[in-house]
Amino acid sequence: MNVKKRTPPIKLLQTEALLQRLTPPNHPKRPLIEKDFRKRKAGYQGEKTVDYHVSFLTDKKYMIFSDLRLPLAPDHFQIDCLLVTPCYSLLIEIKNIAGTLTIDPEFNQLSQYYKGVETGYPDPIIQATRQKIFLQKWFFNNKLPCPPIEFLVAFSNPATILKMAPGHKRIPPYDKMIHAQNIVSEISKLNNRFTREVTDLKKVKRLLLNQHQPPYPKILSTYQLTEADLTKGVQCERCSHIMIRKIGTWLCPNCHHLSRTAHVKAIEDYFFLIEPTITNQKLRDFLHLSSAKTAAEILKSLPLTKSGSTKGTIYTK
Template identity: 35%
Template sequence: MKPLVKSRYIYQLEALDRRVSELHPQKERIGNKLRNELTGFRGEQALTFPLGLLPETDYGILHNPRLEDSNSNFFEIDVLLLSQCYILLLESKNWYGILLFDEDKQVIRIGDSGVEEGLPNPIPQVKLQAHRLRKWLNEHDFPQIPILYFVVISFPSTIIKPMYPHRPIPETVIHSNLLHFNIQRLNSQFQTLVVDKSGINKLSSLILEKHTDPDIDVLNKFHVEKDELIRGVICPNCNAVPMVLDNGNWHCSSCNFSSRDAHLLSLSDRKLLIGDRITNREAREFLIVNSQHQIKRLLMRGQYRFIGDKNKRIYIL
């Protein structure tokens, strides 16, 4: 019902990483955050195969629904699986190495170097999400239905151990390759039909209607000023900047690569980082092109919608 796609935030981080100099004081922080977000995305990708084995007529599957509660606060669930007998929340973790679980308390990861690293325990996190989802369903008059959850470790090679021998690993912590079998186990345990298939479809539609993507000002978040962004069209072949516009084509002086539409990524970067409205002058400054007429032809060729006339024209990216 809601497929897995890269979030707008990841695209924003990729654009920011491209447009910030290696010497910028926030460069390392931006790169680390981008890697963390991509790691989480790959962890969720690992769930698409076992989920794809389920009969699609029996379940509604929604990736990353983000809902607002009655206190105007938002909560986001990695994967929400809806069935007629229960609702299942999946919290994906792309962790590797050795994981030591102290039930729902502390988690310690031991990586390749042997260094111990404390991690936030995902069990209380997904428990809280289940609680907030329950309240949200009650507010929308949905029937009382069991809400279950799993913490899914993406790498099957990740070793999961109890921190203390007398405290077993929680049953809700599983590897991704066991997800399908654990859902089958739930199906045998929960067989009372709470809603019919039309009810599942209505709930899926309601969640899609109420879903809200986060609106993140990444420049402000990472303390980057607009005039600190690298301007110019980036060569898609060698990443050199800027390319030069000549007779409607972009040319790279570093590798001699030529492209007709290399500017599209740069306009996308500007939309993600600054906003979706741009004037001819702003486009000239960002793409490093002197000619007003060349920029007008580029923007008209891209069939961008615009408002205003002549010198006051604003294009919508």
């Protein structure tokens, strides 16, 4: 049962919005941001590949949580995919890396050889082991019986070649590095190993969903940008030109496209790029509106949480 379905990562959506509004078109940071966007998009596609294989687990004894971010002092920890059953829990760390991958346990390093270039990555087994420890602490902090916790490192690209460094064999824990299409068979093995029920599924489900805290990174700070690097205004849905407000409608002076809802996307961009709260004044500044009344009507029409009154009213996504 898919309890928490995967949605596009916030950083992917932020990067997409940033590329659409970054100015000028030849901004020196654009190549780096485009590269990061492609990487994040590929990573998301890889995660969805794993979701496809996990979707075959239709028995009600399985609870599947995708992209969880849970509090653990002093910060949070993130899980790509968590499978909770009455008898055990399984962490799945998802990797979308192409080429030939060689794991070296002696140096705790993963080496990628792809298109003639060799690149080093941290040992994913170390990373997954750390996530396992964090999840154990989460169960303890919430006064829950801690079930056996296992992990897998799943490589989403079926063409990826996995190898051990010379002189090393694929012994535990490195046998937990698998291709995504083998996930279900590995889970079948775990079902045979763990048969004693220790987990209250309803209680764990409630706590995981209630404590999940989506990240909200400051994307402008990530690239050392400011609002001055952004094109403000309502962008035309057809040609991306800045639209003007005409009697309750947005008009594109370039292609003459008309829209009553083009501002919705612009406000989403504001939340992605600037901050998750907005005021009447900030809305007018970002949408190039002169009328506080028009801005108030737009804010009222949106599914936002309102706090405060008069000029101090704040709207939260």
